[in-house]
Amino acid sequence: MTHRLAAYNFGIFTQRAEHSANEGWRQRHDPLMELVETAPGFIARSGYEGEPGPKSWGKQSVPRFTK
Template sequence: MRDHRLAVYTFNQFVAPYQSDRIRGFREAEPGTFLAIENAEGFVARSGYEGEEGPSSWGEQVFPHCWTNSNGDGWAPSTLSLWASLEALMAATYQGPHGRALRNGKDWHVPADHIPEYVLWWVAEGDTPDWAEAVGRFEELMENGPNPRAFTFKTAFDPIGKPYKPDVARMKDLARQTAQKS
């Protein structure tokens, strides 16, 4: 997997407009969560958002066809990033500030059992996906289920398309390494 990076696109919809009191906990956690993710073992890079401070955007941000803009603010929580391994992403996702925010997600996000919250896929080292590709992979997962082009932690594949079981011990080790850096 040395010549590949794991891409991840996350998507959700808020239960209220981003600037509302209902989403305040998310807004307050967001800067620290992004910082923790960027400092996590195995983090490679993330897209920023057009017109905002931080990393540059990897193309024009678009949303999946399932997005309804029900809040009317034209915004939905989504991220696009690259990781060294599935285990590194899992460690950062379920531990630390992101893990805490994830556990509070039910307070901020619209429940949608038929819509995935994320999609994973492999890219060649040196390649950077854009938002349109990410949404395409997300929609592929939503329409076809996990496959080597669009998968999840639960049903993962390696870069050549073989089923892959994450190394839990490696994930825990990466989480410990990240915690020691904090």
């Protein structure tokens, strides 16, 4: 069996992205992505436009949730 892995990671912040309330997410993001990239079946991941790291695959889309 061939394994294939796609991962989509996003955060829905209650404050601006750079706010200290989001520090935990920022601290976990890169180590988590490093684990994903070493998983069996990993193909690639998209980066974020204008940020260092992998090239963006296009316009970012964030799921919307209803309460």
